Amino acid sequence: MPxxxxxxxxxDREAVARRxxxxxxxxxxxxxxxxxxxxRAWAAKTYGxxxxxxxxxxxxxxxxxxxxxxxxxxxAERPAGQPACGPWAWGGSLRGAWAGWVTTGLIVLTxxxxxxxxxxxxxxxxxxxVIGPWGAALLARTLLAAPARHDRPSLRA
Numbered sequence: 001m002p003x004x005x006x007x008x009x010x011x012d013r014e015a016v017a018r019r020x021x022x023x024x025x026x027x028x029x030x031x032x033x034x035x036x037x038x039x040r041a042w043a044a045k046t047y048g049x050x051x052x053x054x055x056x057x058x059x060x061x062x063x064x065x066x067x068x069x070x071x072x073x074x075x076a077e078r079p080a081g082q083p084a085c086g087p088w089a090w091g092g093s094l095r096g097a098w099a100g101w102v103t104t105g106l107i108v109l110t111x112x113x114x115x116x117x118x119x120x121x122x123x124x125x126x127x128x129x130v131i132g133p134w135g136a137a138l139l140a141r142t143l144l145a146a147p148a149r150h151d152r153p154s155l156r157a
Contacts, residue, residue, distance in 0.1 A: 004048025105131040
């Protein structure tokens with residue numbers, strides 16, 4: 001980490017927050033410790049303040065986190081025109097989006113089938129209005145994102 005008296009940037013605070021996330025997930029810190037350290041990380045003004053937050057935690061295995069000194073800028077993490085947040089964020093997973101679509105599709109199909117069977121007649125196929133547009137949007141997003149995945153900058157140093 002750079003000299004402790006130098007001012008930290010948002011990307012440095014974000015990198016420390018990611019390290020804290022990893023340590024919380026691995027069970028090294030409790031939720032209460034995570035919340036306190038995370039709040040301090042986002043309020044930190046210098047590298048020294050950030051270093052204090054992870055001083056008692058082991059270094060992560062190589063490639064598992066991004067160090068604050070080597071973290072790319074927020075603009076470098078996503079291509080131009082890509083939203084910074086939301087369900088289509090660059091860091092989001094298309095596989096996760098498809099899994100959500102399939103899960104929701106199965107739920108609405110089950111509801112439609114159960115209501116059709118309980119009514120004794122085949123009801124209009126309303127699930128198409130849920131799964132159709134969403135599936136079309138996901139398909140378009142998947143096809144448009146395919147070439148960009150090869151150009152994505154690696155977060156591993």
